[in-house]
Amino acid sequence: xxxxxxxxxxxSVPEGAIVSLNCTYSNSAFQYFMWYRQYSRKGPELLMYTYxxxxxxxxxxxxxxxxxxxxxxxxxxxSQPSDSATYLCAMSTGGGNKLTFGTGTQLKVEL
Amino acid sequence: xxxxxxxxxxxxCQRGTSLTIQCQVDSQVTMMFxxxxxxxxxxxxxxxANQGSEATYExxxxxxxxxxxxxxxxxxxxxxxxxxxxxxxxxxCSVGEGTSTNEKLFFGSGTQLSVL
Numbered sequence: 215x216x217x218x219x220x221x222x223x224x225x226s227v228p229e230g231a232i233v234s235l236n237c238t239y240s241n242s243a244f245q246y247f248m249w250y251r252q253y254s255r256k257g258p259e260l261l262m263y264t265y266x267x268x269x270x271x272x273x274x275x276x277x278x279x280x281x282x283x284x285x286x287x288x289x290x291x292x293s294q295p296s297d298s299a300t301y302l303c304a305m306s307t308g309g310g311n312k313l314t315f316g317t318g319t320q321l322k323v324e325l
Numbered sequence: 326x327x328x329x330x331x332x333x334x335x336x337x338c339q340r341g342t343s344l345t346i347q348c349q350v351d352s353q354v355t356m357m358f359x360x361x362x363x364x365x366x367x368x369x370x371x372x373x374a375n376q377g378s379e380a381t382y383e384x385x386x387x388x389x390x391x392x393x394x395x396x397x398x399x400x401x402x403x404x405x406x407x408x409x410x411x412x413x414x415x416x417x418c419s420v421g422e423g424t425s426t427n428e429k430l431f432f433g434s435g436t437q438l439s440v441l
Contacts, residue, residue, distance in 0.1 A: 222365065246428045257329070257417050257432030258368070302368065306428050312383070313428065315368040 217241055220303055220316030229325055233290040237303035237316045240284065244305040244314075247279050249288045252300045252318065261301075262288065293323045327352055331418050331433030338408055338440050345404045346436045348418030353398035358430070359391070362415040371416075374401045408440045 220237045227233055235249075246265055250258035262277040264270045264286075270277045276289040286305075290297055303316040328351040338344050348357065359371040372380045372393055380393040394402045405412050415435045422429035 216367075218367070248428060250430075255334075255434070255437070257331075257419070257434050258430075259432070260429055263429055304368075304428075308428070312370050312373075313368075313430065317365060317367045 215240060217314050218303065218305060218316045221319055222317055224320040224322055226322045226324060227293055229293060229295060229323055231293050231323070233288075233293050233297070233321060233323075235288040235290075235301050235303075235319050235321070237286050237305075238284055239286075239305055239314075241305070241307070241314070242281075242284065243307045245308045246306040247277070247286050248304040248306075248313070249275075249277055250302040250304060250315075252302060254299075258302055295323050295325060298322045326422070327354065327420050327431045329418055329420065329431055329433035331436060333436055334434060335437035336439070338438065340409055340440060342408055343404055343406045344408065344438060345402050346416055346418070348401045348403070348433055350399045350420055354420040355398070356421060357395065357401045358419045358421075359393065359401075359403045360417040360419060360432075362417060362435070368417070371403070405438065408438075410440045413438055413440045 218239045249262040251261045252258040264277050267279045267281045274291045278287040300318040300320045302318045304313045306313045330349045357374045360368045370383050371386045372382045374380045374393045374395040376395045392404045417435045418433040419430045
């Protein structure tokens with residue numbers, strides 16, 4: 215079993231839809247939870263950063279962490295074609311330890 | 326945020342040869358990280374490069390195969406040696422935000438390597 219599980223998709227939605235992307239994990243020591251967005255032929259860019267449980271909102275993006283269920287989500291409201299990318303979840307126990315990434319979910323927002 | 330320039334952006338190489346990937350950062354950073362991204366797999370840390378000391382390699386990666394240089398606080402190279410088709414992958418350079426965290430990472434655009 216992988217330490218972090220993420221559905222690879224592809225996920226195709228119409229413009230304006232609400233998108234839900236999810237990851238599950240097995241290591242209860244994870245404290246830091248990140249979402250990275252990666253466009254084709256580009257490196258990942260940090261989208262959301264959350265410490266411990268709870269919600270964090272930034273514009274159209276909301277990150278949610280449920281440590282009791284070992285489950286994290288990224289919601290995208292009013293999705294746009296420019297949101298078409300691969301979304302990677304990542305987690306860390308902190309203290310300078312390395313990040314553990316999911317495999318990424320490919321999202322396509324269609325006109 | 327750091328700006329990272331990585332080159333080459335892509336290359337096609339013959340089996341048994343070596344390729345050196347360069348990574349230049351627009352600010353001084355303590356640690357630089359080298360990742361591998363294979364299709365359908367998660368980003369995997371190869372090694373952490375500190376200036377003035379040997380790189381620290383993750384399990385499954387060895388210095389003879391992936392030698393790393395870190396001559397100063399803004400530059401690093403990763404060499405993929407004696408390549409085989411299994412080395413075909415995207416290789417990414419990254420740095421952390423600030424000096425005390427490696428959760429918030431900035432990435433270069435990557436090097437798409439194909440080995441024939």
